[in-house]
Amino acid sequence: MGAPLRIAIAGLGTVGVGTVQLLQEHAQTIAMRCGRPVEVTAVSARDRCKNRGCDVSGAVWYDDPVAMAREAEADVIVELIGGSDGVARDMVAAALKAGRDVVTANKALLAIHGTELARAAEASNVHLTYEAAVAGGIPIVKALREGLGGNHIRRVYGILNGTCNYILTTMEDTGRDFDDVLEEAQELGYAEADPSFDVDGIDTGHKLALLTSMAFGCPVDFEAVSMEGIRHVTAMDIQHADELGYRIKLLGVAEETEHGILQRVHPCMVPKNGPIASVEGVFNAVVVEGDFVGRSKLEGRGAGAGPTASAVVADIMDLAAKRGAPTFGVPVDGLVERPTATIDTHVGAYYVRLMVLDRPGVFAEIAAALRDAQVSMESILQRGHDPGAVVTVVMTLHSTVEAATTRALERIGGIDAVVEPPCMIRIEDL
Amino acid sequence: MGAPLRIAIAGLGTVGVGTVQLLQEHAQTIAMRCGRPVEVTAVSARDRCKNRGCDVSGAVWYDDPVAMAREAEADVIVELIGGSDGVARDMVAAALKAGRDVVTANKALLAIHGTELARAAEASNVHLTYEAAVAGGIPIVKALREGLGGNHIRRVYGILNGTCNYILTTMEDTGRDFDDVLEEAQELGYAEADPSFDVDGIDTGHKLALLTSMAFGCPVDFEAVSMEGIRHVTAMDIQHADELGYRIKLLGVAEETEHGILQRVHPCMVPKNGPIASVEGVFNAVVVEGDFVGRSKLEGRGAGAGPTASAVVADIMDLAAKRGAPTFGVPVDGLVERPTATIDTHVGAYYVRLMVLDRPGVFAEIAAALRDAQVSMESILQRGHDPGAVVTVVMTLHSTVEAATTRALERIGGIDAVVEPPCMIRIEDL
Missing domain, CATH: 3.40.50.720 (NAD(P)-binding Rossmann-like Domain)
Incomplete structure (x- = not known):
């Protein structure tokens, strides 16, 4: 000894x-x-x-x-x-x-x-x-630096914040709205008095920046992370997601794209039977896609005394046994700056919810805005019919570059009959 | 360098x-x-x-x-x-x-x-x-020896054989029977010409014995693994499992019980929304339950050139970087012999399918056999009614010690009207 x-x-x-x-x-x-x-x-x-x-x-x-x-x-x-x-x-x-x-x-x-x-x-x-x-008790740092270290990683993504996952899961289970569930989470100690770091995606962004550096061998670049939280997600959106075959999760995604490394944090509709949708409550999950290993998923408790202590002690045990690795997998001088892609280059499908005055001609205006931005609609559905009142319109858009979607939604938001800023949630096959 | x-x-x-x-x-x-x-x-x-x-x-x-x-x-x-x-x-x-x-x-x-x-x-x-x-590209050996090494592990279990999981998933998706799907798997190269190691649970047993040693710090004891394969699982059982809210998976389970360490490999009905049921096709998954970390699940491709090479190279990289650990987590002299529990001490629920001549009085004989073995029935259902012909009877049994279930099923198998040995599949909340 x-x-x-x-x-x-x-x-x-x-x-x-x-x-x-x-x-x-x-x-x-x-x-x-x-x-x-x-x-x-x-x-x-x-x-x-x-x-x-x-x-x-x-x-x-x-x-x-x-x-x-x-x-x-x-x-x-x-x-x-x-x-x-x-x-x-x-x-x-x-x-x-x-x-x-x-x-x-x-x-x-x-x-x-x-x-x-x-x-x-x-x-x-x-x-x-x-x-x-990163991700509490899940040994994902070790997996990226060592266990999967031989792979060229193409994408790493996951649910990295248990507070948001708890809130979204509870909204889904109970049909209640964000503010209400947040308040309860605060009372239960699952959310901080100032919840901003969690619910605005900043905590997920911090963790994603670390995963990105390890996965792609580039210096940590938190500034490059595009972050969007879950405050705008309503019980109605969760209901619509369910009808469309999706669940809404706050994801952190880092991926190699033709424009460079894209790091993004946002709520996302993911297919109910995919690897991410089943991650419930305070659990976290990280999916790593490597060229040799294929898709690997690690799942576990993302916070709390026990899981976090488990991870701290794993690090201590490595030091005790003289097992070490460079901080981000390679020595700092070996980290390679990679071009940074911005969220407007993201290509994907979209869910859009509009609150609209129910009157003739509105659909035509919306359709024209999409056409002019070269955005192709997959479906549009007005929920309810109540002339002169505000009704909900739900659209899904085919795979589009985000810059075009943003342009279209800006114009749609300016239509007289559209009474709230459009609510957009990305849809992905993750 | x-x-x-x-x-x-x-x-x-x-x-x-x-x-x-x-x-x-x-x-x-x-x-x-x-x-x-x-x-x-x-x-x-x-x-x-x-x-x-x-x-x-x-x-x-x-x-x-x-x-x-x-x-x-x-x-x-x-x-x-x-x-x-x-x-x-x-x-x-x-x-x-x-x-x-x-x-x-x-x-x-x-x-x-x-x-x-x-x-x-x-x-x-x-x-x-x-x-x-163990489990191809999934870094589970590293997780047990290092990443989760501070925990007292209570149970480790998973899907450790991609061939069996592929066969069971395909049987479920297509409604076809075991022999038919096995033959196709052999043609596709997913199963060996002699499939016994895979479909009789031996390969899963080998892997489980290694997980057991690492998880519980005892010498590897393959002889102590109770093994049962998937040859007796029929398309009908998979259909019944679906109706009961389960999927059938071949699991390896190692757990601390009051009788000692129990290592068992067998098909198992697991709840559709649990952590194991969603693991499809050639994927493997391992769930580790530790006292501090809670439940962690690692999932990925369990075989094939790429995933296996990823794992081999991870080991090589550890050696290159001078990161090492004792073979089974602790030095051999530190491995502690633990009492071995046998499968007849297992306590759990059971699904039983009987092929029975449809005639009055059979249910009474079955019920008496269960009563005499102190086994409590949860449900019994005769599928179809065709006097004088062979019909299917499906029972589920409440949580029972396996020795009692075995006794009851031996007696039931001896009833004249029961024309095939009973098919028993364990049900577990995994």
Whole structure:
């Protein structure tokens, strides 16, 4: 049995406590699997006196996580504070500079400063690992960097945010609308008081940016991610999706296109019997399409103390066993800038819902707008007939380049009888 | 860039050729990810003159794979010959003894001689890896040994044989019977001329034995696997399953029970909306239930040149990058013998189909047999009414211990009016 691997943990929220509990409960198995024990030698959190349900009395307490990262008697610094800047960034930078391996669950930090931090890790010849940052307990970082590492990846996509998936699943199950379900999710602790990171797609965007870098070997580029959240999805859209044979999911998709790498986050109608539609509630799933392996899907809990701790500990065990990989799969100097495709180059089918004054001639105006934008309609259906009142019109569009769809919808939105901005949801065979 | 990793490959069938092609096509990416190039320096196969569609002219040819394993200028020996004994076993043993890392896709070999070979690897301080041996391209070996390695695993189960899944899916889609679909699968190359390993559950048993060892940290024990194949499943059973809300899949299940570790392979009715039912055709899926991570599912192509090569190359890349793990997750001396539970201790629900002469009193005899064995019936349904002729009776039984079900079915099989042995299929909420 080798010398203990010494761990310093910053942040003792649910994930930090779960990590300590896992390391303690399974200490023997972990030591056996790694060839050496793992010991928590230092901790840092906001409130020293709080009772957290885990025993860290054997660890040295630091009020300042940055000081801990620099000075603690530890081989590995675990960052579970969160946030793309401030103390999390400072402590990770300090740890790497001090020559310590870093384990983090912080997607925002890596999505924004990942390349710079990976470079710092390489300069110190240490590792920066983040299995817990993407899709919770699902070992997708390891799969992309190692298990599927021989493949040329063409596309990676998935459900990366459990909060949105819970909200959409509940809307579907209950027929209730977004605001109502969000409020309940907040009460249940499934959504934050400020839900924006989740429901506006930003969290999914952070995770997607990391997957993109690993899948395509390019520097992390969060700025290039097109993001659209789920606030505009109504119970009515979910009902229409069901009738059309689809479910609505918030997807992150990264793919090689003829225009470059396209990273996009948006709600999407996916076929009910496809690999994504069956992913329910707080579960996450990631699909990887590789040239040799074909389509692989990994599914599991995307958040919560247990799954996230499982991923943090997997990283710690790799470090204990001296298994390492470059932060994004290849050394930073080997990451290749790729052309960036924008969402207006996306080609796909569309669902469009319009709220329209029921009067003669409106369909003709809509049809003319589509014709002029060279958009081909697959179907159009007015739901109900109530002259002079507002009715719902649902269209599906054949595969079209998004720029044309946008042009057509702008013009349609300007038609007098169209009383709300059109609601557009992409349809994909994923 | 480090010195090249030198590879010797034995067996140039579809997987061997796929491996060479992957290593050549993605040589640059692989070198970048591993920090060193990978070179095929030696090969061995049956026929030197065969045109295989891949260029191995730069490699030294060996007629004898055992000699190659011992003598070739190679760091890693890749065994793609197959078979639990004979030349595959000899060459792997020779390679380990000579201090070379071994990569193999051979589940039969490891299921039967795994512990002994793992010990030989440890004695020489080398690695024995086998990602391709279980579930093709799905990185499940890595997930169990590393990515989910911090968890206490309670159960691992899945669809591990693409041939059986293809046959069952096709029977379901077309309504055709087993023999007919098997013949077609053989013509299409999806099933072997001797299909026994696949359709009798042996191949699934081999793979399950490996998963069991990794999941529960016990020595591989293929002898303890209870195996039942799919030959007795009829189109009628698939139809009945559909009516009851189930699909029939051949599952391998390993679980901790109060009687010990139970390893079982058998066809199973699983709910249509559960995680297993949606796995179609040649796809495989493995579900891991861990105490911290919860339920995780990995799904992908379970066989074929590309997926298997993807897994073989993942192992090679790990060795190139000096990432290693003990063969079964912990060193052989750390594997703990666990009590073995037998299938008669299994507790679950059952579907039973009987072919019965339609005459008064038969139901009473059946009911008495169930009562005497303390088996509680959930439903019984005679399909059709044709006095004096043979009709189908379908029963479902409430959760029962298997020994009692077996006793009841033996007695029912002995009833005069029951003209065929009862067909029993387990029902599970997987």
